[in-house]
Amino acid sequence: MTQRIRIIKTLIIAFSLSFPFSVNAQSVEEIIKGRKAMFSENYQNAKKISILLKSKKIEEAKPLLKKISDNYKKLLDYFPENSKEGFKTEALPSIWENKDEFNALMQKASDDIIKLAKAIETAEDLRKVQKELMWSNCTACHSRFRAPH
Secondary structure, eight states, rough: OOOOHHHHHHHHHHHHHHHHOOOGSOHHHHHHHHHHHHHHHHHHHHHHHHHHHHHOOOHHHHHHHHHHHHHHHHHTTTOOGGGGGTTTTBBBBBHHHHHHHHHHHHHHHHHHHHHHHTTTOHHHHHHHIIIIIHHHHHHHHHHBBOOOO
Protein backbone atom coordinates (compact mmCIF):
# COMPACT_ATOMS: atom_id res chain seq x y z
CA MET A 1 0.00 0.00 0.00
CA THR A 2 1.43 3.32 -0.96
CA GLN A 3 2.00 6.08 1.55
CA ARG A 4 -0.65 8.20 -0.20
CA ILE A 5 -3.32 5.51 0.15
CA ARG A 6 -2.44 5.00 3.84
CA ILE A 7 -2.74 8.73 4.45
CA ILE A 8 -6.10 8.87 2.67
CA LYS A 9 -7.39 5.88 4.67
CA THR A 10 -6.20 7.45 7.92
CA LEU A 11 -7.87 10.75 7.02
CA ILE A 12 -11.12 8.99 6.16
CA ILE A 13 -11.09 7.11 9.46
CA ALA A 14 -10.17 10.25 11.40
CA PHE A 15 -12.89 12.23 9.61
CA SER A 16 -15.48 9.58 10.33
CA LEU A 17 -14.46 9.60 14.00
CA SER A 18 -15.30 13.27 14.33
CA PHE A 19 -19.02 12.52 14.11
CA PRO A 20 -21.10 11.17 16.99
CA PHE A 21 -21.75 7.46 16.67
CA SER A 22 -22.25 4.32 18.61
CA VAL A 23 -19.21 2.07 18.89
CA ASN A 24 -21.64 -0.82 19.26
CA ALA A 25 -22.87 -0.20 15.71
CA GLN A 26 -19.35 -0.62 14.34
CA SER A 27 -17.62 -3.85 13.46
CA VAL A 28 -14.67 -5.06 15.50
CA GLU A 29 -12.44 -4.21 12.55
CA GLU A 30 -13.74 -0.64 12.43
CA ILE A 31 -13.27 -0.24 16.19
CA ILE A 32 -9.69 -1.53 16.18
CA LYS A 33 -8.72 0.43 13.07
CA GLY A 34 -10.43 3.50 14.48
CA ARG A 35 -8.52 3.41 17.75
CA LYS A 36 -5.25 2.75 15.92
CA ALA A 37 -5.96 5.77 13.70
CA MET A 38 -6.62 8.00 16.72
CA PHE A 39 -3.43 6.89 18.49
CA SER A 40 -1.50 7.42 15.27
CA GLU A 41 -3.02 10.87 14.84
CA ASN A 42 -2.13 11.73 18.44
CA TYR A 43 1.47 10.67 17.89
CA GLN A 44 1.77 12.64 14.66
CA ASN A 45 0.26 15.70 16.33
CA ALA A 46 2.55 15.31 19.35
CA LYS A 47 5.56 15.34 17.05
CA LYS A 48 4.22 18.47 15.31
CA ILE A 49 3.65 20.09 18.71
CA SER A 50 7.25 19.37 19.70
CA ILE A 51 8.47 21.13 16.57
CA LEU A 52 6.09 24.07 17.06
CA LEU A 53 7.04 24.54 20.70
CA LYS A 54 10.72 24.38 19.87
CA SER A 55 10.06 27.21 17.40
CA LYS A 56 7.98 29.09 20.02
CA LYS A 57 4.84 28.80 17.84
CA ILE A 58 2.59 28.32 20.83
CA GLU A 59 -0.68 29.46 19.22
CA GLU A 60 -0.22 27.01 16.34
CA ALA A 61 0.23 24.16 18.81
CA LYS A 62 -3.00 24.79 20.73
CA PRO A 63 -5.49 23.33 18.19
CA LEU A 64 -3.36 20.19 17.96
CA LEU A 65 -3.34 19.89 21.75
CA LYS A 66 -7.13 20.18 21.80
CA LYS A 67 -7.43 17.46 19.16
CA ILE A 68 -5.19 15.11 21.16
CA SER A 69 -7.22 15.72 24.31
CA ASP A 70 -10.48 15.05 22.46
CA ASN A 71 -9.09 11.84 20.97
CA TYR A 72 -8.14 10.51 24.40
CA LYS A 73 -11.72 11.05 25.56
CA LYS A 74 -13.10 9.28 22.47
CA LEU A 75 -10.70 6.39 23.00
CA LEU A 76 -12.50 5.50 26.23
CA ASP A 77 -15.21 3.96 24.03
CA TYR A 78 -12.84 2.12 21.69
CA PHE A 79 -11.97 -0.87 23.85
CA PRO A 80 -15.14 -2.96 24.12
CA GLU A 81 -14.78 -6.59 25.23
CA ASN A 82 -15.12 -7.92 21.69
CA SER A 83 -12.11 -5.95 20.40
CA LYS A 84 -9.31 -7.75 22.24
CA GLU A 85 -7.93 -9.55 19.20
CA GLY A 86 -7.53 -9.30 15.48
CA PHE A 87 -6.72 -6.71 12.87
CA LYS A 88 -3.14 -6.32 14.08
CA THR A 89 -4.16 -4.79 17.39
CA GLU A 90 -1.28 -4.03 19.71
CA ALA A 91 -3.58 -3.74 22.70
CA LEU A 92 -2.62 -6.07 25.53
CA PRO A 93 -5.16 -8.05 27.60
CA SER A 94 -4.12 -5.89 30.57
CA ILE A 95 -6.42 -3.17 29.16
CA TRP A 96 -9.50 -5.28 29.84
CA GLU A 97 -8.07 -6.82 33.01
CA ASN A 98 -7.43 -3.34 34.44
CA LYS A 99 -10.13 -1.36 32.65
CA ASP A 100 -10.53 1.26 35.38
CA GLU A 101 -6.78 1.91 35.43
CA PHE A 102 -6.63 2.14 31.63
CA ASN A 103 -9.64 4.48 31.48
CA ALA A 104 -8.13 6.64 34.22
CA LEU A 105 -4.91 6.87 32.25
CA MET A 106 -6.78 7.94 29.08
CA GLN A 107 -8.65 10.59 31.10
CA LYS A 108 -5.42 11.74 32.76
CA ALA A 109 -3.73 12.02 29.37
CA SER A 110 -6.63 14.13 28.10
CA ASP A 111 -6.54 16.35 31.20
CA ASP A 112 -2.75 16.70 31.10
CA ILE A 113 -2.86 17.84 27.47
CA ILE A 114 -5.25 20.63 28.49
CA LYS A 115 -2.87 21.52 31.34
CA LEU A 116 -0.03 21.58 28.80
CA ALA A 117 -1.97 23.98 26.58
CA LYS A 118 -2.17 26.37 29.54
CA ALA A 119 1.36 25.74 30.82
CA ILE A 120 3.07 26.54 27.52
CA GLU A 121 1.97 30.14 27.91
CA THR A 122 4.31 30.75 30.84
CA ALA A 123 6.66 27.76 31.04
CA GLU A 124 10.34 28.56 31.06
CA ASP A 125 11.32 25.06 29.97
CA LEU A 126 8.82 24.00 27.28
CA ARG A 127 10.58 20.70 26.69
CA LYS A 128 10.36 19.74 30.36
CA VAL A 129 6.68 20.61 30.72
CA GLN A 130 5.91 18.79 27.47
CA LYS A 131 7.71 15.69 28.73
CA GLU A 132 5.83 15.81 32.04
CA LEU A 133 2.36 16.48 30.63
CA MET A 134 2.45 14.66 27.30
CA TRP A 135 5.22 12.14 26.68
CA SER A 136 5.12 10.63 30.18
CA ASN A 137 1.51 9.56 29.57
CA CYS A 138 2.50 7.87 26.31
CA THR A 139 5.26 5.98 28.09
CA ALA A 140 2.99 4.97 30.98
CA CYS A 141 0.38 3.54 28.63
CA HIS A 142 2.78 1.83 26.24
CA SER A 143 4.72 0.14 29.04
CA ARG A 144 1.60 -1.40 30.54
CA PHE A 145 -1.06 -1.68 27.83
CA ARG A 146 0.63 -1.95 24.40
CA ALA A 147 2.51 -4.87 22.90
CA PRO A 148 6.14 -4.08 22.10
CA HIS A 149 6.92 -3.93 18.42
